[in-house]
Amino acid sequence: MSAESRYIVSPEWVAGRLNRAGFSVIDASWYLPAHNRDGKAEYAEGHIPGAVFFDQDALADTTTGLPHSLPAPEFFAAEMGKRGISETDTIVVYDGPGIFAAPRVWWMLKIMGAGDVYVLNGGFDGWKAEGHPVETIVPAPQPATFTPDFQAHRVTSFEAMREVVASGKSQIADARGAGRFEAIEPEPRPGMRSGHMPGAKNLPATAFSENGRFRSNDELRAMFTEAGIDLDQPVVTSCGSGVTAAIITLALESLGHTDNSLYDGSWSQWGGRDDTEIVTGKA
Structure with a gap:
């Protein structure tokens, strides 16, 4: 094991x-x-x-x-x-x-x-x-x-997130469920748009554990590979409101990946605005 x-x-x-x-x-x-x-x-x-x-x-x-x-x-x-x-x-x-x-x-x-x-x-x-x-x-x-x-560099602001989306300088890992990520299901907060940020990859938070127990490092590594996340490159984690994004952060740090930050506003901020670009469907 x-x-x-x-x-x-x-x-x-x-x-x-x-x-x-x-x-x-x-x-x-x-x-x-x-x-x-x-x-x-x-x-x-x-x-x-x-x-x-x-x-x-x-x-x-x-x-x-x-x-x-x-x-x-x-x-x-x-x-x-x-x-x-x-x-x-x-x-x-x-x-x-x-x-x-x-x-x-x-x-x-x-x-x-x-x-x-x-x-x-x-x-x-x-x-x-x-x-x-x-x-x-x-x-x-x-x-x-x-x-x-x-460690301020471990937190991504809205302005920094805009730059990440525009430049692609960091990978984006979104912890929401596939339905919300793909805009098949509505967001739980009324009036908020569904979908995801351009370039984001979906890594649902629920997939990182089974019966409340965190997956092994080999399993975590395979999850990132399958999602298209390169562990040799920087990553910004996101979710609905900044809570479950930290599950992805925990997985990254468990694998020795330290060039990561968390978008604290997450989808509550990005999806709650009318001036942000949103993509629907699979990544």
Whole structure:
């Protein structure tokens, strides 16, 4: 069996490190309306012992008019500090089903300066299924200092995305489902156009895992090859609102690809404007 991502950890690995100094766990559960799940409510009902909750809608730049935009480094650092998390900690991020919303917070932590960050394989659903401990007590961690070291080049702005589309200087990997990418299905946000950016390749986020477990490196590499993504060239990841694009980022980084960035506005921004070029059909 081929190697697994160095950024993915097992429930056993996490369970063996709970309560250690400098070890932090974050519940990053977030869902689309179609999932009919509430991450904050589920956290209150039970979570990994010591885990703090990361509300992806609240811990965001709310001035952009777009969903859960990347916050300013100073705001992000202050919120992490309130949760007892330092950039020097070993940090594990998880969500409910596994590889869905957790990679977004993994990516945020990485680009804000945290160096030792992982995603829990199988998510909280898998954690419970294996019989690991669950608590309902909301922890009150000691405040910590998170010193940000923001990697701005890992975030693609709208203006930069326009240039990428016009020049083709970077490959574009879109994590939305094929129906939305090809404009066969409508976008979940009313009034938004379907389709994709010129030159984009479709790599649906759901294909990167099975039963909440991240695919092996060989499987990931084959997925990129099949989609027409050259791993020796730069890549910009995108999705509906910037969350599941980070799953592609996690896969790229797992394969040693570091020349990548995430289009934070994603389709919410591109498809929500009337001055952007859109292509329909297969890539």
